[in-house]
Amino acid sequence: MATVQDIEIRDSAARTAAAVEELQEVQGERMVLNMGPSHPATHGVLRIVLELDGEVITKADPDVGYLHRGDEKIAENMTYTQFIPYTDRLDYLAPLASNVAYALAVEKLLGIHDKLPPRCQYIRVMCCELARISAHLLGLGAFAMDAGAITVFLLTFTEREKIYNLAEAASGARLTTSYTRIGGLSRDIPPNWCDQVRQFLKEFAVALAETETLLTRNRIWVDRLRDVAVVSKEMAIDYGLSGPNLRGSGVEYDLRKNQPYLCYRDLQFDIPVGTVGDCYDRYLVRMEEMRQSMRILEQCVNKIPGGGENKSHEPVNIPDGKITLPSKQKVLSSMEELIHQFMLVTEGVNCPPGEIYFGHENPKGELGFYINSKGGGTPYRLKIRAPSFVNLSILGELLPGCMISDVPVVLGSLDFVMGESDR
Amino acid sequence: MTALESANQIKAKFGDLVAEPAEFRGEISVTIAHAEKIFDVCSFAKKQLGFDFLVDITSMDNYGNDPRWTVIYHLRSVASNVELRLKTNVSEEKSELPSVLPVWRTANWHEREIYDMMGIRFTGHPDLRRILMWEGYPYHPLRKDFPLAGKPTELPGVAFTKVTPMEGGPFVTLPSSDDAIAREPRVRVPENAEPGVSDKRLVKK
Numbered sequence: 001m002a003t004v005q006d007i008e009i010r011d012s013a014a015r016t017a018a019a020v021e022e023l024q025e026v027q028g029e030r031m032v033l034n035m036g037p038s039h040p041a042t043h044g045v046l047r048i049v050l051e052l053d054g055e056v057i058t059k060a061d062p063d064v065g066y067l068h069r070g071d072e073k074i075a076e077n078m079t080y081t082q083f084i085p086y087t088d089r090l091d092y093l094a095p096l097a098s099n100v101a102y103a104l105a106v107e108k109l110l111g112i113h114d115k116l117p118p119r120c121q122y123i124r125v126m127c128c129e130l131a132r133i134s135a136h137l138l139g140l141g142a143f144a145m146d147a148g149a150i151t152v153f154l155l156t157f158t159e160r161e162k163i164y165n166l167a168e169a170a171s172g173a174r175l176t177t178s179y180t181r182i183g184g185l186s187r188d189i190p191p192n193w194c195d196q197v198r199q200f201l202k203e204f205a206v207a208l209a210e211t212e213t214l215l216t217r218n219r220i221w222v223d224r225l226r227d228v229a230v231v232s233k234e235m236a237i238d239y240g241l242s243g244p245n246l247r248g249s250g251v252e253y254d255l256r257k258n259q260p261y262l263c264y265r266d267l268q269f270d271i272p273v274g275t276v277g278d279c280y281d282r283y284l285v286r287m288e289e290m291r292q293s294m295r296i297l298e299q300c301v302n303k304i305p306g307g308g309e310n311k312s313h314e315p316v317n318i319p320d321g322k323i324t325l326p327s328k329q330k331v332l333s334s335m336e337e338l339i340h341q342f343m344l345v346t347e348g349v350n351c352p353p354g355e356i357y358f359g360h361e362n363p364k365g366e367l368g369f370y371i372n373s374k375g376g377g378t379p380y381r382l383k384i385r386a387p388s389f390v391n392l393s394i395l396g397e398l399l400p401g402c403m404i405s406d407v408p409v410v411l412g413s414l415d416f417v418m419g420e421s422d423r
Numbered sequence: 424m425t426a427l428e429s430a431n432q433i434k435a436k437f438g439d440l441v442a443e444p445a446e447f448r449g450e451i452s453v454t455i456a457h458a459e460k461i462f463d464v465c466s467f468a469k470k471q472l473g474f475d476f477l478v479d480i481t482s483m484d485n486y487g488n489d490p491r492w493t494v495i496y497h498l499r500s501v502a503s504n505v506e507l508r509l510k511t512n513v514s515e516e517k518s519e520l521p522s523v524l525p526v527w528r529t530a531n532w533h534e535r536e537i538y539d540m541m542g543i544r545f546t547g548h549p550d551l552r553r554i555l556m557w558e559g560y561p562y563h564p565l566r567k568d569f570p571l572a573g574k575p576t577e578l579p580g581v582a583f584t585k586v587t588p589m590e591g592g593p594f595v596t597l598p599s600s601d602d603a604i605a606r607e608p609r610v611r612v613p614e615n616a617e618p619g620v621s622d623k624r625l626v627k628k
Contacts, residue, residue, distance in 0.1 A: 064554060065556060068556065070564060108448055111448060237475050238528045238529065239529045240476060240477055251501060354447045355450075355452070355495075356447065359478065368479060370479065370495070370497070381483045385478060385479040385497075389532065390529060392532075393532040
């Protein structure tokens with residue numbers, strides 16, 4: 001004899017629906033998942049403690065500091081020039097840009113940041129833009145690889161290799177460049193460097209277009225990035241985001257335009273901004289930034305004072321014996337230069353007492369240096385405003401609500417580097 | 424509105440609390456006398472003067488001077504592209520000032536970092552934990568009286584506090600025991616190799 005119940009729920013689909021409805025009421029157990037510090041998608045040593053409800057993240061607690069080396073403490077104990085190699089190790093994907101940022105900060109303290117020789121300014125801008133391309137390429141390659149597109153990684157790394165070669169030709173080192181000095185550069189670029197940059201730009205344009213065809217309209221890529229981890233304009237400003245992450249949310253703020261330094265005022269380039277603020281927008285902003293960097297580089301190699309060969313012997317250092325090292329020949333033949341060299345090496349560049357903050361548009365965002373000087377060759381306090389550190393602080397709010405499979409995509413789109421974040 | 428005008432507006436609003444704005448290399452700094460008022464000044468700067476972007480918070484140790492701590496806020500208005508620096512002093516006995524987290528959410532990690540590195544506490548911060556150093560680290564390394572070489576701590580030197588599953592078994596050796604390599608079954612010792620200095624620990628049982 002059939003009961004009333006059997007008659008009411010006849011088919012299995014309806015029975016399942018009823019069961020699911022019943023399950024909605026049941027509070028599931030939350031699972032805590034520890035991601036990192038050594039995980040391929042965290043690009044370094046970031047640890048995130050995730051609390052999961054099924055596959056949905058309910059709480060995320062990023063844990064940084066695994067790469068803390070105490071750079072700020074180290075800086076207080078050495079001269080300004082001695083700290084330059086440490087800036088290589090901040091954003092180790094774009095050491096040239098960090099070098100320039102630090103040198104400009106100390107030069108601002110000295111009051112000479114707008115009196116740099118034009119050739120030096122152009123070389124520094126070229127270094128910054130090459131570093132930007134290099135950092136974005138790595139970010140993009142790793143980002144795409146985490147989302148499953150391995151080919152992109154191979155393409156971008158081929159191009160990065162060429163930038164490393166350019167960095168080596170200019171500074172003598174591929175990664176730890178330490179190319180800048182307070183008041184100039186460690187040396188001029190080699191004679192054929194500008195031609196090498198031209199050649200690179202030609203090849204890179206092709207590779208970038210190829211990368212674009214692999215990703216921008218790729219159905220999987222778009223599906224995984226669109227409307228994931230949306231950061232509104234207000235939220236981006238409130239969380240102090242900078243660089244492509246800020247512009248991806250539609251805030252048109254770029255220190256190269258808003259507080260122009262070096263020769264950026266004389267160069268033509270556009271600032272790309274996003275409209276939605278999702279991962280896809282941040283990706284598009286980075287792609288366009290690389291194209292704008294190419295534009296800047298093209299203008300630089302054509303406009304650089306003295307040309308690639310520097311036949312007119314344009315200086316790259318400020319002609320001030322109290323700031324930049326004199327040539328070795330003069331040190332060995334002239335008393336004054338010998339004293340300058342001795343003082344610069346033993347005591348460092350003598351900076352006036354005061355405090356400055358200088359923000360530089362690094363590939364990851366605003367790399368700022370706050371220097372408090374009591375006079376002399378050593379900073380009393382040097383604070384590094386690391387863009388990755390600030391950009392990561394939004395994770396706690398951004399990740400909840402995302403699926404666990406979105407985590408690599410969100411991390412890739414924020415594009416951080418832990419060497420800089422942890423300092 | 425320029426940075427100097429903003430500074431003067433803050434001075435007009437808070438009066439004697441605020442010192443004359445100082446200028447150096449085109450940057451305007453304003454010193455606030457009482458650290459307890461920093462929250463009011465910051466929320467005024469954000470709501471009335473449009474400083475919506477907090478660039479950075481920094482702290483400084485004026486070791487040997489009183490008050491010992493200086494906390495420095497870098498403010499920026501994205502719309503009008505103006506920057507302003509606020510400074511306030513905190514005495515060593517107090518070592519405490521209000522958190523500006525309700526004004527800018529980016530202050531969260533900056534304040535945690537200052538607490539970690541300098542040991543200055545922020546009242547009203549919901550989650551004032553260490554951030555760069557590990558939980559339980561006893562010192563504040565950016566203080567001037569902390570040596571550059573560091574200080575020894577009582578924290579365990581190994582990363583593991585619990586026994587590993589299958590520890591001592593065929594594939595998981597005991598950490599740091601002398602015969603760890605010999606007990607490792609996958610290690611191969613060439614039959615007639617002369618035991619060199621580096622092979623001293625390769626004792627076959």
